[in-house]
Amino acid sequence: MSVVNYGTREITCKIVYYGPGRSGKTTNLQHIYSKLPEERKGKMVSLATETDRTLFFDFLPLDLGTISGFATRFQLYTVPGQVYYAATRKLVLQGVDGVVFVADSQSRQLAENIESLQDLHANLAEEGLDPRTLPLVMQYNKRDLPAAEISPIEELDETLNFRDVPYFSGIAVNGGGVFETLRSVASLVLSRLSAPAVGET
Amino acid sequence: MAKEPNKQDPEEEKGGEFDDFMADISQEIAQRVESLDAKPKPKPQGQPEERKKTPAVPDAGVIVDWPNIADRMIEEMR
Numbered sequence: 001m002s003v004v005n006y007g008t009r010e011i012t013c014k015i016v017y018y019g020p021g022r023s024g025k026t027t028n029l030q031h032i033y034s035k036l037p038e039e040r041k042g043k044m045v046s047l048a049t050e051t052d053r054t055l056f057f058d059f060l061p062l063d064l065g066t067i068s069g070f071a072t073r074f075q076l077y078t079v080p081g082q083v084y085y086a087a088t089r090k091l092v093l094q095g096v097d098g099v100v101f102v103a104d105s106q107s108r109q110l111a112e113n114i115e116s117l118q119d120l121h122a123n124l125a126e127e128g129l130d131p132r133t134l135p136l137v138m139q140y141n142k143r144d145l146p147a148a149e150i151s152p153i154e155e156l157d158e159t160l161n162f163r164d165v166p167y168f169s170g171i172a173v174n175g176g177g178v179f180e181t182l183r184s185v186a187s188l189v190l191s192r193l194s195a196p197a198v199g200e201t
Numbered sequence: 202m203a204k205e206p207n208k209q210d211p212e213e214e215k216g217g218e219f220d221d222f223m224a225d226i227s228q229e230i231a232q233r234v235e236s237l238d239a240k241p242k243p244k245p246q247g248q249p250e251e252r253k254k255t256p257a258v259p260d261a262g263v264i265v266d267w268p269n270i271a272d273r274m275i276e277e278m279r
Contacts, residue, residue, distance in 0.1 A: 004237070035217075035218045037219060040219075064226065067226075067227045067230045067231065068231045068235070069234070178218075179219070179222050182222065183225055183226070190229050190230060191233070193233050193237065
């Protein structure tokens with residue numbers, strides 16, 4: 001995906017929230033959406049089943065206005081976490097600039113977290129993206145649950161964060177850690193902005 | 202050590218978190234654009250300088266970009 005376009009003076013970044021089913025990906029986007037000032041509120045597109053599980057994906061266009069002469073947009077997506085929506089996850093990952101991996105902190109969900117992370121790596125590799133270098137941030141969500149039900153942060157990080165990328169404790173249901181996570185992944189993506197090759201826009 | 206989430210202040214202005222985010226990101230983008238602009242790009246010889254059009258900033262409140270995959274999925278559902 002073209003991140004910076006000098007011709008049209010646009011910066012566009014695609015960020016995908018990845019993770020197992022019910023880990024809180026959609027909740028992250030809903031919180032961001034709820035905090036947008038009215039004048040910047042576009043439409044959050046959410047395709048959910050009748051039981052509120054994400055069917056295809058969520059899409060939140062974030063128009064940040066003109067910054068340093070560039071019209072800047074972040075496009076935030078989630079993927080459906082359920083195993084059987086593998087094809088959708090691959091589609092959503094196309095052209096991704098950065099990933100937030102939303103892990104479910106519940107101890108009983110550890111295997112699902114690992115499976116989802118492996119799925120992410122496999123899908124990135126299929127897209128020709130290097131999972132070792134793509135901007136990635138971890139969010140260990142649901143830290144508000146009773147301590148007996150969740151794994152310690154250190155244990156989650158030891159198991160899931162082998163790239164040693166930035167990680168955040170999250171309580172997405174009340175917004176805890178949501179913007180910190182977004183800011184971190186945005187920063188990583190922006191740090192990779194590069195000028196287009198000569199002849200390109 | 203994980204960064205702990207900020208405590209949510211019920212009195213916090215609605216756009217407060219977003220404003221903080223915008224401030225940080227704006228600064229980051231400004232620095233980045235400045236560093237990119239500092240690298241001169243070679244221009245083709247003998248061609249008149251093209252006038253840049255003023256970019257049209259889309260109106261807020263509308264979907265500014267629709268992902269192609271959405272069209273594809275809708276097609277597949279038919």
